[in-house]
Amino acid sequence: MDTASPPPALRLRGLRHAHGPRPVLDGIDLDLPAGHTVALVGPSGCGKTTLLHLCAGLLARQQGFIGQSFVRPAVMFQQPRLLPWMSTLDNIALGLKARGMGRAERQRQATRAALDLGLDAAALAHFPAELSGGMQSRAALARALVLAPDLLLMDEPFGALDVGLRGQLHQLLLARQATEGMAMLLITHDLMEAVRLADSVLVMAAEPGRIVARYTPPGVALARGDALVYRCTAGLLRQPPVRAAFGLPAVPAGGGEAATPC
């Protein structure tokens, strides 16, 4: 008899949430299995952060089902949220300290995680305020990855980064996922980032927040080249529900509206 437990997963069914009297999420269904990436993309205010906070257990569930069987979830917030009175290295090692790991070992692991993300020894000795925004984002990502999460919840993690740095961190994350098999839930405003990284792209519309399009980009994310990503993003952007979600005018007749994005 096979007694192995099923692989972990995040599963949402009919999730509804209101902030006060105002409905924010209306009937969200989502599946995120181990080793996969789901990108939630939608306009500002459609409820993406609320949804991520519910998945992370930072907000209490009101209505609907949340099944979450990952054992080492980690969250990367919209802002780096580094503690200003600690060195960058101590910030990155903070979660390991909370797990009771000794100072020498946690500094060793934090240093390695930071170097992997392109931070150098000088940056690690600095306070966060002495780092550029991009370096702070790398430190926040290192702080999450050093915990070896099996689920990484990310809220607009790369919003403040230039296109080159974004690309580097995308590749680092995907390589890490390929070796460690972590699941990723990524919130982004950026359709192209969603198409580049995700196994499944869920497009949300606002008022109330709901999923209006589901799209599976072709192939595996690590192998998607720029041309494919541009083409698929352009195709997705021609879909009427996606255009409506972002408040874009309808594509005029004969403007190349595609039955499928790619």
Ligand SMILES: Nc1ncnc2c1ncn2[C@@H]1O[C@H](COP(=O)(O)OP(=O)(O)OP(=O)(O)O)[C@@H](O)[C@H]1O
């Ligand atoms: N704690 C709160 N109390 C009241 N309203 C809130 C609260 N948090 C969020 N909201 C409202 O809920 C709606 C959804 O907010 P949320 O931050 O989840 O959206 P979002 O899609 O992540 O937006 P953005 O992309 O701008 O970060 C917004 O209208 C916001 O003003």
